[in-house]
Amino acid sequence: MNTVLGHKCPLSDWCTTMRLLSSRIDSALICMPMIDTVRLPSSYQPQIWRLVNGQTTHTVHILHNPNHGSQTSQFFSASKLDTWGICLGIRIAVCIQTDSMHIMTARFPYNNAKNGVPGNGKGGYQVPAPGDTAHQFIAPTAHDIRGPCPGLNAAANHGFLARDGIVTFNELVDAQQNVYNVGYDLSVLLAVLGLTLTDGDPITQKLSIGCDATTRTSVAPLLTGSQPGLDGHNKFEADTSLTRNDYFLAGGDNFNFNGTLFGMMVDTCQGNFNRENLALYRKQRYDQSLRDNENFYFGPLSLLLFGAASFLYELMPSGTHNYAPDLDTISSFFGAEQAPDGSWRFTAERIPDNWTNRVLPYTNEDVTREILAMYLLNPVLFGGATGDGGFNTLPKFGSIQDGKIVEAPNTLCLLYQLSTQSVPSSLNGIITPTVDALNLVADKLAPQFKNLGCPNPLT
Structure with a gap:
């Protein structure tokens, strides 16, 4: 041309x-x-x-x-x-x-996180900012991709992530900091895990926050094969989700909002979505999946489910509600609306009106503490159902031994190992990081873990 x-x-x-x-x-x-x-x-x-x-x-x-x-x-x-x-x-x-990716301007800098680098790390501000029409709520169209993570869906519905649902590493790192005041270290960890667990492309650094969009994320689809996005089963998404179906119990629909499950969570938490109540609900979901799903698997990656549950009381509460994890706030982020008969139906995830984010960053150390604390309130076995009523426990993976977390100080290293080692994804399958994925880990993630003494440091 x-x-x-x-x-x-x-x-x-x-x-x-x-x-x-x-x-x-x-x-x-x-x-x-x-x-x-x-x-x-x-x-x-x-x-x-x-x-x-x-x-x-x-x-x-x-x-x-x-x-x-x-x-x-x-x-x-x-x-x-x-x-x-x-x-x-x-x-x-x-x-x-x-409707492309979010941009921070001089007038509305939020946490001033841009281009995948650390922001200010100072929260307590309103999101979206008053007068910021660029980040007003717009419900997704049929052409926009949404997936199993309410927090990412809400960010996309407000334009802090690409509204079409195809996002980049930098966008993920920026949006987590600017919207939720997630610490830079945890923002990078979550973005890297999303890209390296075969959900996205470590070369283009693009990821679908929902369904398979390989033709739009992959550097070379014929060479890379399928990149299933965050909907990919037993990767970022797993059985026992708070409000999504188990993959094998719903014909592969592990991404749409389930109003019955949201209602169960509401009934269990009784208007207070704190650590103790969510730990109880997580145990209920585990028992439900173990009972009903003959293909049930709860592997090392399921550790991320405890971290995601902590977001309800650590990231979603608003300063305008005294940072209480109440029903109005949680239902807005989950896109849940109560029908006249008391059931729950889906609308679209949105940041509540007059919402202000957490004051201090939510860091790797913070989420590790919450994962461990929530798990220990109601410990469950890591492993999978055998299909004949039996259950095989996971023998050993990092600090998980004989199906249980036994080395509390090494839980943070366990999160790091999810991106650097072959990880069991079923009783008969594993996810092995590619060379390109390991290069991304070495570049983006390894520097933050180099002084922790974690196995396979890549530095």
Whole structure:
């Protein structure tokens, strides 16, 4: 495409050239629908800018071609969006994409977490901020991907993650910090686990927060095979979920909201979703799955379920409700609405009105403490059902021995081992990290664990 600066091209060509971006960034020219005035910096470093035109939010991707050198500042102006675009012929790819990834602005910095680096680590602010129309709630369309994690779904419904549900490592790290004040260390750990447990692509660093979207996440689908997203069974998602079905009990539907399970949780917690009540409910769900699911498996990755349960009383409570994990707050994040007959039905996950996040960051050390504390209130065996009424306990994996956690100080290392070692995913299956996955771990995660004495440090 030898398009010169100023040439106009139709929107169809814009869509075509977008597809060239990943494979031919040095020559791809992205046609840009007209936008309100924005100044591009004189030094084109990889970054993203958010523009707001009325009620429509767009994202400008500015990608630097190191072979071209820096450019002088460019200004682009137009009175409104148009089906025609301005094509840039300077080998700097600029594209506009509606409902794309979140952007923090000077006016609404939140935790100031950008591009996958640490933010301020200071919470206690309102999310979305008053006047921030870019992060208003918009219910997902049939084309937007949502999955088993209410917290990520809510972030996407507010545009802190890509509204289409295809997210990147940096977006995950940023959104966790900016919305929930998750510590940078835990944000990185969770993002790495999502990408490396065969749910996403460690090369493109893209992940579907729900269903399989391999053609949109994979660097080369024919080579990588399926990338199931967070819906992938016995990876990030597992049996005994708080409000999702066991995979084999619902014909593979382990991702949709189950109002009956939410009602069970409400009845058990009695309006207070604290550690003790959720520990009891987690035990009830374990017993239910063990009784009803002949394919039930509760492996090392199921440890993450205790961490996810802790989010209800550590991340979701609002300062405007004295940080109490109450029903109004939890039902909003889970997209749960009570029907006149008392049952619970799904709406869409959203951040409650006038919600303020936690003051101090929620760190790796914090979540490890809560995982262990919740587990020890009602200990259960790690292992799997044999299909004939029997149960095989997990012999040993890190601090899990004979089906139980026995080495409390090493629980944090156990979380690290989930991304660095072959992990049992069923009685007869394992997940083995690829070379690319281990490279991602070594780059992003290993530096945070290098002084903890964990096995297989990768440093």
